[in-house]
Amino acid sequence: MNSSLVTFALAGPAQADFRFGCSNLSVQRLDQEVEPSKIPLQHVHQIVGGNAFAANMKSDIGAQASYTTCIFLRGLL
Numbered sequence: 001m002n003s004s005l006v007t008f009a010l011a012g013p014a015q016a017d018f019r020f021g022c023s024n025l026s027v028q029r030l031d032q033e034v035e036p037s038k039i040p041l042q043h044v045h046q047i048v049g050g051n052a053f054a055a056n057m058k059s060d061i062g063a064q065a066s067y068t069t070c071i072f073l074r075g076l077l
Contacts, residue, residue, distance in 0.1 A: 022048035022070040
């Protein structure tokens with residue numbers, strides 16, 4: 001066990017990086033997480049990603065979307 005602790009102590013921090021480049025879908029006065037029943041809100045949100053964003057959306061919008069505006073990018077530092 002002590003050798004495992006020494007190994008982890010001497011190992012440098014891991015560098016894992018991935019990003020999502022997303023283009024804008026819309027800007028709306030909706031917030032389904034904080035105030036789902038209040039329309040319009042006093043602040044705005046920029047909507048990116050899947051096209052299933054709506055005032056009456058369910059929690060699993062990833063399964064409801066038919067496309068996304070995001071591209072997965074790996075290893076950009």
